[in-house]
Amino acid sequence: MSITSLTSQDAGARPGTGVLDTRLTRLSREDFARDHWARKPLLTRSAGDFTDLFSADAVDELVSRRGLRTPFLRMAKDGGTLPDAAFTSPAGVGATIGDQLDDTALWRGFADGATLVLQALQRTWEPVADLVAALGTELGHPVQANAYVTPPQNRGFDDHYDVHDVFVLQVAGTKRWIVHEPVHPDPLRDQPWTDRRAAVAEAARGEAYLDTVLAPGDVLYLPRGWLHAAQAQGAVSIHLTLGVHNWTRHALAEQLTRSALELLRDDPEMRGSLPLGTDGPADDLALVRERLVAALARTDPAPLFHRTRRGQARPAPLGPLAQLRAVDNLTPDTRVRLRESLEARLEGRRLNTRAGWLDLPDADLPAVRRLLTGDRAHTADDLGVALVERLLRAGVLLPAGR
Structure with missing residues (x-):
C-alpha cells in the first residue's frame, strides 16, 4: 500500500504559514486536515534540519547537568521499560532526593543497549517548548514532546499503538520504522494497546503499510491507533516525538x-x-x-x-524578576504583550486564563477585548496604566521586550 511522500528543501518560515507547513509536513493546514489528520500516515522527506531544536549535546546536558528526576526520563530495552531504580540515585550533599538521574548508571545501561526516553521536553528544553506551544496553538489540541535516544541496532519498544497522534522528527542517525494498520481505530485514552496484545502481535506479522528508514530531517506523522515499531540502524538514533493528545x-x-x-x-x-x-x-x-x-x-x-x-497545558514562561522590574518601572510608554499560550477568554466580565481569572470593571472591557484580538504589543497608555499593572501582577501580560 502506498503512502504520501513529500520531498523538499528547508525554505524556512514563510508569511502566512505555520509549524505544520514550515517544519513538519510542507502541506497547508487545510490540505493536512483533509488528507491526513486522524486518517492516515504521512512521510515527509527532508522537512528540515532539527538540530536547532535538539541534539546529542542537548541529551548529554539534560541527563548529566540539569538534575532531572523521574518521570522526566525512562529507559527501555527489548520491548519493556527498566525500573527507575536501575538509573536513579541521590545526588550528594544538598541534593539527597533519591529519584534523580544517575548519569553513570544511564551510561552503563545505554552502552548495554537501552534506549533513553527523555519525557516532557516542553518543560525542560526551551527550543522544543517553543515548537510545542506553536504547534498546540495551530492544531487546537494539546501537544507534548519526548526524545528517544537509541543505541545502534537496538530498539526500545515492541510493536504497539499510541492513544495520541504523533509527529516523529528524526534528528540524528537513522531508524527503521515498520507501520501496520490499526487493529482498533481511534483508541481513547483508556484503551491502550496492552488491552489488545494478541491482535497487535498478529497484525504485526502481516504485510506492513509502511517499511522505511528515517534519515535526519525526515518527519513521519502517525494517527493514533496505527501500529509501529522502530529500530536504530548503524549509528545512535535521536528522534523527537511530538504527541498530540486529541480532543475527541x-x-x-x-x-x-x-x-x-x-x-x-x-x-x-x-x-x-x-x-x-x-x-x-x-x-x-x-x-x-x-x-x-x-x-x-x-x-x-x-x-x-x-x-x-x-488545565491541559501551561502558559509561556514568566521570569519573576523581569516581571517585578516591569511593574516597578511602569510608565504610560511601557510596551507590553499578552503572555503566550494563555488560552485567554473573556466570558462576561471575567477574564479566564491559564494563569487564573480576573473579574473586570465594565470600563476595562474594551481594552481587554483589544488585547485579546488585536496586535501583540500595546503601550500601557493605550490599555490604561492601572489595568496594565493589574494584568502584569496577575501574570497575564509580559514586558514586550522579552
Whole structure:
C-alpha cells in the first residue's frame, strides 16, 4: 500500500504559514486536515534540519547537568521499560532526593543497549517548548514532546499503538520504522494497546503499510491507533516525538454529561432516595432518563470544556524578576504583550486564563477585548496604566521586550 511522500528543501518560515507547513509536513493546514489528520500516515522527506531544536549535546546536558528526576526520563530495552531504580540515585550533599538521574548508571545501561526516553521536553528544553506551544496553538489540541535516544541496532519498544497522534522528527542517525494498520481505530485514552496484545502481535506479522528508514530531517506523522515499531540502524538514533493528545467527540460527550449532571443537582426529585426494598432501577429509570435528556438539552458544556482545556497545558514562561522590574518601572510608554499560550477568554466580565481569572470593571472591557484580538504589543497608555499593572501582577501580560 502506498503512502504520501513529500520531498523538499528547508525554505524556512514563510508569511502566512505555520509549524505544520514550515517544519513538519510542507502541506497547508487545510490540505493536512483533509488528507491526513486522524486518517492516515504521512512521510515527509527532508522537512528540515532539527538540530536547532535538539541534539546529542542537548541529551548529554539534560541527563548529566540539569538534575532531572523521574518521570522526566525512562529507559527501555527489548520491548519493556527498566525500573527507575536501575538509573536513579541521590545526588550528594544538598541534593539527597533519591529519584534523580544517575548519569553513570544511564551510561552503563545505554552502552548495554537501552534506549533513553527523555519525557516532557516542553518543560525542560526551551527550543522544543517553543515548537510545542506553536504547534498546540495551530492544531487546537494539546501537544507534548519526548526524545528517544537509541543505541545502534537496538530498539526500545515492541510493536504497539499510541492513544495520541504523533509527529516523529528524526534528528540524528537513522531508524527503521515498520507501520501496520490499526487493529482498533481511534483508541481513547483508556484503551491502550496492552488491552489488545494478541491482535497487535498478529497484525504485526502481516504485510506492513509502511517499511522505511528515517534519515535526519525526515518527519513521519502517525494517527493514533496505527501500529509501529522502530529500530536504530548503524549509528545512535535521536528522534523527537511530538504527541498530540486529541480532543475527541467522546471527550466532548463526557463534558456535556458532566454539565448535565451538575444541573440535576438542583432538582429535588433527582436528589431523592430510591424506595426501600427496591430490586433495581427499573421503576425510576424512566424518570431519570427523562430528566437527564432534558438536562442535556439545556446544558452548555463550553465553560467546562474551556476550563479543562486550559488545565491541559501551561502558559509561556514568566521570569519573576523581569516581571517585578516591569511593574516597578511602569510608565504610560511601557510596551507590553499578552503572555503566550494563555488560552485567554473573556466570558462576561471575567477574564479566564491559564494563569487564573480576573473579574473586570465594565470600563476595562474594551481594552481587554483589544488585547485579546488585536496586535501583540500595546503601550500601557493605550490599555490604561492601572489595568496594565493589574494584568502584569496577575501574570497575564509580559514586558514586550522579552
